[in-house]
Amino acid sequence: MKKIKFIFLIVTIFSPVLIAQGFKVKSTGSQSFNFEDKNGRNQITFYSATPLEDITGTANGISGTISFDVANFSKTLKGSLTVKVASMNSGIELRNQHLKSANWLNAEKYPDIVFTIKEAMDVKQIETNKLEFKVRGDFTMHGVTKEIIADAEATYLDESEQTKRRAPGDLLGVRAKFNVKLSDYGVNNQIIGNKVAESIEVSVNMVGSNKN
Amino acid sequence: MNKKQKLILLIGFFVIIISFLIWAFFGFEIFTKTQVLVESKDELFGWSEKKWVDKFIWGIDLSLAISGITIFISGFLLYFFRNKKITS
Numbered sequence: 001m002k003k004i005k006f007i008f009l010i011v012t013i014f015s016p017v018l019i020a021q022g023f024k025v026k027s028t029g030s031q032s033f034n035f036e037d038k039n040g041r042n043q044i045t046f047y048s049a050t051p052l053e054d055i056t057g058t059a060n061g062i063s064g065t066i067s068f069d070v071a072n073f074s075k076t077l078k079g080s081l082t083v084k085v086a087s088m089n090s091g092i093e094l095r096n097q098h099l100k101s102a103n104w105l106n107a108e109k110y111p112d113i114v115f116t117i118k119e120a121m122d123v124k125q126i127e128t129n130k131l132e133f134k135v136r137g138d139f140t141m142h143g144v145t146k147e148i149i150a151d152a153e154a155t156y157l158d159e160s161e162q163t164k165r166r167a168p169g170d171l172l173g174v175r176a177k178f179n180v181k182l183s184d185y186g187v188n189n190q191i192i193g194n195k196v197a198e199s200i201e202v203s204v205n206m207v208g209s210n211k212n
Numbered sequence: 213m214n215k216k217q218k219l220i221l222l223i224g225f226f227v228i229i230i231s232f233l234i235w236a237f238f239g240f241e242i243f244t245k246t247q248v249l250v251e252s253k254d255e256l257f258g259w260s261e262k263k264w265v266d267k268f269i270w271g272i273d274l275s276l277a278i279s280g281i282t283i284f285i286s287g288f289l290l291y292f293f294r295n296k297k298i299t300s
Contacts, residue, residue: 041254045262053242056249058262089264091247155257166256173257205254205261 021123021131022071023156025170032067033172033208035081042206044083049197055095059113061087062206066117066172070156073131074123080116081206103188105142114140118147129156135176144185150178150204159211169211176204216293224286231278234270244271 035042040060048055061084069076085107090096100107116138123133132153139148155173157163163171180200182188213221235241247264254261 041261043261056262058249058264089247091245091249091264092243093246095243157256162256171256173254173259175259205259207257 021074021125021133022069023073023131024125024128025070025156026158027070027156027170027210030067030069030076031170031172031210032065033170033210034065035174035206035208036063037207043204045203045205046088047201047203055090055196057088057090057099059083059085059088066174066208073154074120074133077120077135078117080114082115083113085111085113105187110141110143112140114138115148116140120152121149126153129158130154139178139180141180142185142187146184148178148180150176152176166207167209167211169209172208172210174204174206174208178202214293214295217290220286220289220293224282227282228279231275231282235272235275238270241269241271242273244274245269 037060042060042062044059044062046055046057046059062081063084064079064081066077066079066081068078085100085105088096088099088105090099098104102109105113118136118138121134121136123131126132130153132151134149135152136147136149138145153175157171157173159168159170163169180202182196182198182200246266246268248267248269249262250265251260251262253259
């Protein structure tokens with residue numbers, strides 16, 4: 001009986017370590033990645049269906065940092081990302097003006113859209129340097145903050161000749177997808193006479209460096 | 213309807229038809245665009261990324277605007293070149 005109790009105790013103490021998910025890469029310890037991209041390649045894509053025409057737009061004004069322990073990603077992930085509303089582009093200048101106006105996202109009063117990470121959940125190791133997970137966090141848009149869960153994927157690349165062409169240091173590539181319900185954030189979904197879908201699909205493609 | 217009015221009507225009709233043919237040629241787009249999104253592959257991570265490139269796309273809004281202006285000008289000219297009655 002004592003033996004069983006001992007095994008149970010050991011498993012209980014070490015279970016967080018046993019289930020911890022992380023990258024199996026050369027780098028170790030705590031790493032912090034900066035997502036400010038001077039080349040404008042880091043990108044948020046938003047998609048909405050309207051009765052007349054489906055709208056696909058992008059935003060490139062991304063900044064922020066993500067940090068985690070390489071071997072224990074699931075338990076240590078934290079950070080915050082910001083997107084400038086002014087950087088949003090829907091491909092039509094008049095629509096862009098409307099998008100940023102007081103009737104819509106009100107870029108003057110609320111210039112930033114912010115996502116603050118709370119935790120990583122359901123972390124799955126896809127490859128040694130690639131993790132698939134859900135990320136829970138606070139999403140702030142139009143002055144309203146709501147908790148959302150996004151499907152995400154992170155790829156860790158140790159510094160190499162190939163990665164140096166993009167940016168110095170190790171690189172972290174992050175892809176994420178989530179939906180934003182406009183009414184939750186007090187945004188009127190009329191845009192230049194069209195009713196935009198209540199739910200906007202948002203995709204994130206970005207690369208951060210730990211030496212930026 | 214005199215000869216000048218017939219000519220104005222013909223030109224107006226022709227302009228409207230041409231504007232809608234151009235619209236059809238550009239792929240029946242609703243809104244006129246000066247930029248379009250093209251996808252390219254990220255050589256490092258293998259995912260696709262979108263990029264804006266300058267390209268003019270003729271939308272139906274432009275055809276409708278041209279048609280409206282043509283109808284307005286044609287109407288004015290039709291009135292201007294009407295047969296004036298000679299009163300003695």
